[in-house]
Amino acid sequence: MNVAAFALLATTIAIYVVLDGYDLGVATVAPLVARGAAQRAAAMESIGPFWNGNEVWLIAAGGLLFALFPRAYASAFSGFYLPFTVVLWLLMFRGISLELRNHLASDLWRGFWDTAFTGASALLAVLFGVALGNLVRGLPLGANGYFLGRFAFLLNPYALGVGIFALLALAQHGLAFLTLRTDGELAERSRVLLARLWWGVLLLYCATTLASLALRSGTAAEAPMRLAPMVVLSLLALGAVHWFTRIGKPGAAFAASSLFLASLVLAAAITMYPYLLPAFPAGSGGIDVTNAGTGALGTARTLALTLPGLAAVVTYSIFVLRRMRGGVKPTSAR
Amino acid sequence: MGSAVVADRIQFAFTVMFHYLFPIATIGLAPFIAWFAWRAARGDDEVARRASVFWTKIFAINFAVGVVTGIPMEFAFGTNWAPFSARAGAVIGQPLAMEGVYAFFLESVFLGIMLYGRHRVSPRLYAWSATLVGIGSWLSGFFIVATDAWMQHPVGYRMASDGSIRLVDISALLFSPFAWWQYAHVLVGALVAGSFIVAGVGAYYLLAERNIEDGRRYVRLGVLVALVASALVIFPTGDRNSADVTKYQPIKLAAMEGLFHSTNGAPLAIIGMPDTQRRELIDPVVVPNVLSFLAYGNFTANVKGLTEYADTLWPPVALTYYAYHVMVGLGTIFIAVAALAVLLLWRGRLTSFRPLLWVLMLAMPFPYIANEAGWVVSEVGRQPWVIYGVMRTADAASTNVAAGETIFTLIGFVGMYFLLGLLFMLLVLREIGLGPNVATHATQEAEV
Numbered sequence: 001m002n003v004a005a006f007a008l009l010a011t012t013i014a015i016y017v018v019l020d021g022y023d024l025g026v027a028t029v030a031p032l033v034a035r036g037a038a039q040r041a042a043a044m045e046s047i048g049p050f051w052n053g054n055e056v057w058l059i060a061a062g063g064l065l066f067a068l069f070p071r072a073y074a075s076a077f078s079g080f081y082l083p084f085t086v087v088l089w090l091l092m093f094r095g096i097s098l099e100l101r102n103h104l105a106s107d108l109w110r111g112f113w114d115t116a117f118t119g120a121s122a123l124l125a126v127l128f129g130v131a132l133g134n135l136v137r138g139l140p141l142g143a144n145g146y147f148l149g150r151f152a153f154l155l156n157p158y159a160l161g162v163g164i165f166a167l168l169a170l171a172q173h174g175l176a177f178l179t180l181r182t183d184g185e186l187a188e189r190s191r192v193l194l195a196r197l198w199w200g201v202l203l204l205y206c207a208t209t210l211a212s213l214a215l216r217s218g219t220a221a222e223a224p225m226r227l228a229p230m231v232v233l234s235l236l237a238l239g240a241v242h243w244f245t246r247i248g249k250p251g252a253a254f255a256a257s258s259l260f261l262a263s264l265v266l267a268a269a270i271t272m273y274p275y276l277l278p279a280f281p282a283g284s285g286g287i288d289v290t291n292a293g294t295g296a297l298g299t300a301r302t303l304a305l306t307l308p309g310l311a312a313v314v315t316y317s318i319f320v321l322r323r324m325r326g327g328v329k330p331t332s333a334r
Numbered sequence: 335m336g337s338a339v340v341a342d343r344i345q346f347a348f349t350v351m352f353h354y355l356f357p358i359a360t361i362g363l364a365p366f367i368a369w370f371a372w373r374a375a376r377g378d379d380e381v382a383r384r385a386s387v388f389w390t391k392i393f394a395i396n397f398a399v400g401v402v403t404g405i406p407m408e409f410a411f412g413t414n415w416a417p418f419s420a421r422a423g424a425v426i427g428q429p430l431a432m433e434g435v436y437a438f439f440l441e442s443v444f445l446g447i448m449l450y451g452r453h454r455v456s457p458r459l460y461a462w463s464a465t466l467v468g469i470g471s472w473l474s475g476f477f478i479v480a481t482d483a484w485m486q487h488p489v490g491y492r493m494a495s496d497g498s499i500r501l502v503d504i505s506a507l508l509f510s511p512f513a514w515w516q517y518a519h520v521l522v523g524a525l526v527a528g529s530f531i532v533a534g535v536g537a538y539y540l541l542a543e544r545n546i547e548d549g550r551r552y553v554r555l556g557v558l559v560a561l562v563a564s565a566l567v568i569f570p571t572g573d574r575n576s577a578d579v580t581k582y583q584p585i586k587l588a589a590m591e592g593l594f595h596s597t598n599g600a601p602l603a604i605i606g607m608p609d610t611q612r613r614e615l616i617d618p619v620v621v622p623n624v625l626s627f628l629a630y631g632n633f634t635a636n637v638k639g640l641t642e643y644a645d646t647l648w649p650p651v652a653l654t655y656y657a658y659h660v661m662v663g664l665g666t667i668f669i670a671v672a673a674l675a676v677l678l679l680w681r682g683r684l685t686s687f688r689p690l691l692w693v694l695m696l697a698m699p700f701p702y703i704a705n706e707a708g709w710v711v712s713e714v715g716r717q718p719w720v721i722y723g724v725m726r727t728a729d730a731a732s733t734n735v736a737a738g739e740t741i742f743t744l745i746g747f748v749g750m751y752f753l754l755g756l757l758f759m760l761l762v763l764r765e766i767g768l769g770p771n772v773a774t775h776a777t778q779e780a781e782v
Contacts, residue, residue, distance in 0.1 A: 049450045052398050053442040055405065060434040062408045067431035070423020077412025078732040084413060085743045088406050092750055095402050096757055103760060146416065146734045294424035294500065301504060302428060309435035313443070320443050323454060 002274065002289040005068045005299050008307070010269035012064055014262040016057035017128075018173075021261055022254075023047040023054060025174020027094065027121030028167065030114065033178065033189040037107065040114060044098060046181045051098065055091065060310075067302045069292035071145060072276035079139060079147040079277075080131065083154060087127055094120040122167060129166025133159030136212055136268055138280030145287055158211055165204040169261060172201050176241065176257040180250040191245060194253070198242050205238060212271060230267035237263055341740035342414045342731040347713075348744065349406055351706055352751050356400035356758075358705050360441075361475050361521065362528020363393050364468030366555070371464035375457035381551050381770075386464065388548075388770035389532075390448045393467075395761045397445060399754060401438075406747070408434075414740065418720055418730035425491055425501045426481050429508070433477035441470030472521065479520050483513030485721050486712070487582050499724070512578050516712075519571035523708060525563040526668055527701035532556035533675070534698035535766055537691040545769045550685045553694065557675035557684070564668040572665070573628075579715075580629045583722065586715035588640045589651045590658040591625055592618075600625040600637035608655045610648075613641060649717040657710035664704040671697060 026047050034043040066073045077084055097117035101110045134154050141147045175194035179187050209231060240256035272278060278286035293299055367389045373382035408430070411419045419427075444463040452460055490506025491499050501507065533556025539549030579587050587593075592608040592615045593600055602625040606618030626635040640648055671693060678684040685691075716722055720730040 049446060052401055053446060055401060056434070056438050056442045059401075059405060059408050059438060060431075062405075062412075063427070063431035063434035066408075066411065066419065066423055067427030070427050071420045073412045073423060073427070074416035074418075074420035077409050078414070078416035078734050081413050081732070081735045081739055082743070084409065085746065088409070089746055089750055091405060092402050092754065095398070096753060099398070099761070100757055103764070142734075145420075146732075148734045294427075295494075298424050298500060301501070302431065305428065305504070306431055306435045309432065313435065313439040317439070317443050320447055320451075323447065323451060323459075 001296050001299050001303075002293060004303060005293070006269065006273060006276075006289050008303065008310075009061065009064050009068060010266055012057065012061045012310075013269075014265040016054070016061050017265050018258045018261050019054040019057055020051070021170045021173045022177040023051040023174075024121045024125050025170040025172070026177055027098075027117050027174070028125060028171045029174050029178070029190070029193065031118055033175070033193055034186055035189075037110070039186045040110070041102075042182050042186055043178060044101065044114070044117075046178065048098065051095065058091075064302075064306065067306070068294070068299060069276055069287075069289065070294065072287050072292035075141070075145050075147065075287055075292075076277055079149045080154075081148070083127065083131070083149060083151070087124065087131075090120045090124045090127070094124070125167045125170040126163040129163035130154065130159045132166065132265075132268055133162030135277065136162075136271055137215060138278040138284075138286065141277065141279040141286060145291075158215065161204070161211065162208055165201075165208045168197065168201050168204055169264065172197055172241065173254075173257045173261060176245070176250065176254040179245070180254045187250075191248075191250070194245050195242070198238075198245070202238060205234065209234075226270050227267060230263055230270055234260060234263040234267060338733075338735065338737040338740065339728050339731045341737045341744065342735075343727065345414060345740055345744040345747065346410060349403070349410065349747055349751075351709070352755075353400065353403040353407055354706065354709065355702060356396045356403065357471070357475065358524045358527045358702060359396040359531065360393055360400060360471045361524035362526070362701075363389055363396070363531065364464075364471045364528075365525065366528060366532055366559075367393060368461070368464040368468045369555075371457075371461035375461040381548055384548060384770040385551065386460075387452070388765070390445075390464070391765050392531075392762060394445060394449055395758065395765070397441065397471075399758050401442070403751070403754070414732055414735065415720075415730050416732040416734070418725065421497065421725065422485075422499045422721060425484060425488075425499055425507070428501060428504060429477040429481045429484075433474050437470045437474035437477060439470075441467050441474065444470070475520060475524070476517055479517040480508055480510070480513045482712070483510055483516045486516070486716055487512040487578070488721055488724055499721075512582070515571060515574040515578060519567065519575050519708075520705075522563045522566040522571055523701075523705045526560060526567060527705055529556045529558075529560035529563055530668070530694070530697050530701045533560060534695045537694040538766070539769065540685055541688065541691050541695060545771055548770045553675075553685055553691070554679060557672055557679060557694070560668065561672035561676045564665065564672050567665055568669070576628060583716060584638050585640065585643050585647055586649060586654065586711075587629065588638060588642075589649050589654040589715055590711060591637075592651070592655045593625065593637060593639045594641055595639040596636060596642055597639065598626070598636045599623040599634045600629075602628065603659075605659070608651050610645075610651050647718065649715045654711055654715040657707040657714065661704050661707040661711060664700055664707070668697075668701065668704070 026043060030040060030043045034040040062073075065076075094117050097113040097120065101113040101117070104110075134149070134156075137156070137158055139147050139149065140153060172194060175190045175197065178190040179194060182190070213227070237256050237260035241253050241260060244250075244253035244256055274288040274290070275286040276288065276292055294302070367386055370382045370386035370389065373379045374386050411423075411426075444466040447455060447463040448460065448467065455463070484507050487510065488499075489510050489512075490501060490503035492502050494500050507513070532552045536549040536552025536554075536556055539545040540553065576587070579590070591600070592603050592606060594608075594613040594615070599622065601618075601620035601622045603615055604619045604621065606615040606620070608614075609616050623633040626637055627633045629635065629637055640651065675684055675690060675694065678687055678690060718726050718728065720727040
């Protein structure tokens with residue numbers, strides 16, 4: 001039961017990363033690939049209809065964490081108080097920037113908001129990576145299960161490395177999305193940059209994977225074994241991104257990039273299991289699925305109440321996407 | 335410690351009250367959009383077709399700001415109220431997770447069809463989408479109110495040996511009569527706001543002598559719904575809520591009414607200022623015996639005053655009292671305005687009687703105030719409890735987060751929400767300025 005609950009949570013977070021990942025990525029790379037007002041507008045409009053809906057998955061993940069593992073929810077968000085509040089502000093600020101840019105036909109105005117949008121989104125990508133890195137590395141949990149995440153502790157080399165990796169991986173995801181959903185010069189420049197950036201992603205993927213294994217190796221001897229299939233999957237997906245970009249199949253490249261991101265989240269989850277918040281240093285226990293949970297009965301009830309709903313969400317989301325296939329044009333004159 | 339709780343409370347009050355401005359509009363406007371969309375699907379009702387597109391845009395702006403400000407609420411229980419979440423998460427996490435899964439997605443996915451797929455789907459599917467978006471926003475409200483109602487009147491739970499609260503019976507939580515009457519009151523309250531928005535925008539168009547045909551439709555439909563909804567706010571929903579408060583939270587009732595001393599045949603205070611030092615209502619204007627009747631259906635019944643209880647159990651009396659009186663006073667005015675408007679509508683004079691159109695246009699902000707005031711009564715009035723009779727608010731705040739940190743983030747939220755509020759006004763006023771006709775032209779251009 002706990003495995004199912006943990007898997008459901010990890011899957012929901014993976015879906016959030018894949019979905020919000022591309023709009024964060026597009027925002028990050030937009031100044032690198034979009035030249036001139038028309039292309040910048042095209043890049044922004046490619047994600048305009050979606051970013052808000054993608055963030056609903058973050059709300060779903062938060063709700064599930066709360067219902068399934070209330071102690072982990074309480075400890076994590078109070079412990080990450082300031083960093084998490086900064087994340088919330090950045091999420092709002094990027095939404096504001098994206099919506100405001102279209103309301104004055106002035107290059108200065110648009111340039112300012114585009115830069116703000118890019119800055120906030122890139123910082124978010126790094127912060128999400130830093131958070132994930134710290135989760136894997138472990139947190140300074142007190143006896144009562146609470147902690148206070150000081151920046152001095154959280155901004156360690158390993159977590160920062162994961163942060164930079166997250167930035168590149170989401171940038172790659174955004175480029176794959178732009179290659180798929182835009183056309184002309186913008187799509188072509190995205191494809192070229194994607195092919196180049198890919199090497200950086202590969203390099204950092206290898207580095208962070210090795211660092212993670214070194215970090216956890218002393219504690220969970222079985223972790224490398226559990227992790228092996230995920231590493232193979234990640235590498236295959238990453239290889240596929242490169243291959244499909246080269247042969248000019250942007251849809252498949254985007255799918256491969258999505259799979260790559262999902263496999264990263266799942267690999268992190270497998271490394272951490274059964275802990276939701278491992279203590280630092282590794283091996284000193286932590287908040288796990290049992291002591292954070294609501295008992296077998298409570299967990300079973302939450303799963304029974306939410307799984308049908310999530311299945312319905314996936315079904316009607318696919319239905320709606322099929323109905324709307326073939327590019328999206330806003331009905332309002334933006 | 336004390337000041338950390340105060341800072342957490344101020345922050346929660348500020349962020350949740352700002353957030354709630356937007357659900358008021360989405361819950362209140364959703365039925366109108368569905369109505370217009372179905373009218374449009376049935377035939378060549380051009381005004382309804384324009385209206386469904388126009389109001390969907392207003393709805394979408396509200397929804398977007400609602401999502402963005404809702405994310406901090408979803409996590410505030412963890413950031414600022416960690417001990418409460420750890421203790422009660424097994425209960426309240428449940429409806430909150432269901433909100434995300436059953437309501438929020440429904441709203442966001444089908445809103446996507448309405449905003450971006452209108453030319454790809456049939457008018458019937460468009461109308462179904464509008465209906466599903468409406469159901470999503472109403473369901474969302476239900477899960478939130480069910481969560482709050484459990485904190486007001488906990489049912490279906492047991493205490494585990496470690497002090498944590500376990501849910502025994504989810505149906506007791508979801509089908510609690512307390513929750514359903516509270517939910518009904520919240521819904522019709524939002525519907526009052528929605529109908530005054532529709533009527534108010536219509537009144538603006540008539541006064542400005544543009545979009546006349548659309549403006550007439552909005553005013554007519556708006557005032558009809560406003561009359562029904564504002565009547566339902568008072569009876570039966572408001573009445574039933576008062577009965578529940580009388581039964582389960584008598585201290586809140588005493589604070590709402592500014593009743594310090596237990597009284598047989600207690601009077602209803604119309605105005606007056608509560609003085610908690612001298613424990614009396616200053617300069618009151620009262621209607622004798624009416625409070626006893628409203629609370630117990632008996633003009634001479636004994637209503638317990640605040641002094642029956644230790645003052646450590648009192649909520650902030652003045653805030654509860656004023657919020658309640660603002661809510662009730664405005665609710666009464668809404669009925670009067672809506673009734674007058676419907677009377678003029680019946681006489682066929684409404685859309686040409688400019689003074690009332692002015693009133694309708696200027697009335698738009700007030701249902702917001704009444705809705706927010708209602709929540710202040712509900713939430714401030716139940717202090718000092720976060721879970722009524724079970725857990726005190728003072729024990730609920732995160733102990734690992736200092737007051738200074740909360741004040742810092744509060745300042746940040748104030749700044750961010752100021753910016754967000756400006757953006758919201760800019761976007762909404764722009765859409766209203768463009769109006770339903772201009773919007774349609776732009777759409778037709780986009781089609782070509």
